Amino acid sequence: MLRPILAAAVAVCSLWTSQAVVADEPQGKLSPLEAKHLSGLRQVTSGLPRAGEGYFSPDMKQIIYQAYPIGYPFYQIYVQDLDGKTPRRISPGRGRTTCSYFGVDGKTLLFASAHTNPELPHLERKAREQTGRRRYEWDFDEFMDIYTCDLDGTNLNRLTDTPGYDAEGSYSSDGKQIVFTSTRDGDPDIYIMDADGGNVRQITNVDGYDGGPFFSPDDQWIIFRSDRDKEHMLQIYMVSVDGKHEVQLTNNLDEVNWAPYFHPSGKYFVWTKANYARGPRFAKFNLYTMDLKYQDGKPVAGEVTQITDTPSADVLPVFSPDGKKLMWTSTRGPEESSQLWIADWKRNE
Numbered sequence: 001m002l003r004p005i006l007a008a009a010v011a012v013c014s015l016w017t018s019q020a021v022v023a024d025e026p027q028g029k030l031s032p033l034e035a036k037h038l039s040g041l042r043q044v045t046s047g048l049p050r051a052g053e054g055y056f057s058p059d060m061k062q063i064i065y066q067a068y069p070i071g072y073p074f075y076q077i078y079v080q081d082l083d084g085k086t087p088r089r090i091s092p093g094r095g096r097t098t099c100s101y102f103g104v105d106g107k108t109l110l111f112a113s114a115h116t117n118p119e120l121p122h123l124e125r126k127a128r129e130q131t132g133r134r135r136y137e138w139d140f141d142e143f144m145d146i147y148t149c150d151l152d153g154t155n156l157n158r159l160t161d162t163p164g165y166d167a168e169g170s171y172s173s174d175g176k177q178i179v180f181t182s183t184r185d186g187d188p189d190i191y192i193m194d195a196d197g198g199n200v201r202q203i204t205n206v207d208g209y210d211g212g213p214f215f216s217p218d219d220q221w222i223i224f225r226s227d228r229d230k231e232h233m234l235q236i237y238m239v240s241v242d243g244k245h246e247v248q249l250t251n252n253l254d255e256v257n258w259a260p261y262f263h264p265s266g267k268y269f270v271w272t273k274a275n276y277a278r279g280p281r282f283a284k285f286n287l288y289t290m291d292l293k294y295q296d297g298k299p300v301a302g303e304v305t306q307i308t309d310t311p312s313a314d315v316l317p318v319f320s321p322d323g324k325k326l327m328w329t330s331t332r333g334p335e336e337s338s339q340l341w342i343a344d345w346k347r348n349e
Helices: 120-129
Strands: 038-043 051-056 062-067 076-081 097-102 108-113 145-150 166-171 177-182 189-194 210-215 221-226 235-240 246-248 255-262 268-275 286-295 298-306 314-319 325-330 339-345
Touching: 051 097, 051 314, 051 325, 062 097, 076 097, 076 108, 097 166, 108 166, 145 166, 166 210, 177 210, 189 210, 189 221, 210 255, 221 255, 235 255, 246 298, 255 314, 268 314, 286 314
Parallel strands: 051 339
Antiparallel strands: 038 339, 051 062, 062 076, 097 108, 108 145, 166 177, 177 189, 210 221, 221 235, 235 246, 255 268, 268 286, 286 298, 314 325, 325 339
16 A cells, blocks of 8 residues: 655645745844754745755755746756756656756756656646645656756656656765665565666565655665654664665654755764644644764664754755755745755754
8 A cells, every 4th residue: 555755734826936036145034942053044945836855966056856837736846056046947847746866976867757647637637626725745656757867957868667656766975876765566665776777676675655765975874764653654764775774763653754864974864853643733844863873883863953943844854965054945934835945054063
């Protein structure tokens, strides 16, 4: 049974824009708790009805992310310079798209797309018939596959063609491998393939959703989220790249823990957590870090630190390649729509 990815349920409307704004000066207010860890908060995207899940280019001059286009009901993928220039759509323009990432050369882009779905006209029509403000939702589209392209969206290359959902991909630090989520065996599990799409091997094989994987900076471990213990109640795990060793890092089934991402030092990771003990209505998504220790070569959960504490939803955090900036998706702006925000990261390691 497929289990949907649980994400921040933020209502959005479907309109279109092409302009984003980046300011040199701080634009947002930090709470006293946040100011201990962050400074120089600024909004990266604006004017977009919904934008998020952003990642830095290797030289930190660009970001790649997904956003709703005007007049079209499904996310598309955009690249944007961090100097205020207009975002450039690089995905095909139709169908659901998600999970974009920069290649280590800074010239190759990775993302997932379901633009080949033969039912796409029906899906588009059905989505357009929805009225009012739509809540974020995601489906395991069985025609979702992983692609690469150049910075301008040309040279589209399909890496997966096995029946089932293939998405949530990211590169190893050396650029030689891609870790991703696939339902090719009937259940969402973690897989690794070579950067050209060959040599696919399965890493996890447990009932429930295993997804959102990223390599550790030394490429020896994969961090991911899973609801294997209780549907929707995601927890954080790490598994060795050969699949032989697995460690659970969070274990509270009243909480949703998702979107883990390593700091380049490998000494800790950042993730999103919300307490669902009182139900989704009272759940507040904030960012946390967890230090990692290693015993007998295996990771052990260490100190947990809360990073954000505003009433807004703060989700999908990522560090810049130099570890000096944190970018995440948040509704903390005046329009309360999901947008990308960046702050300087105060921790030195």
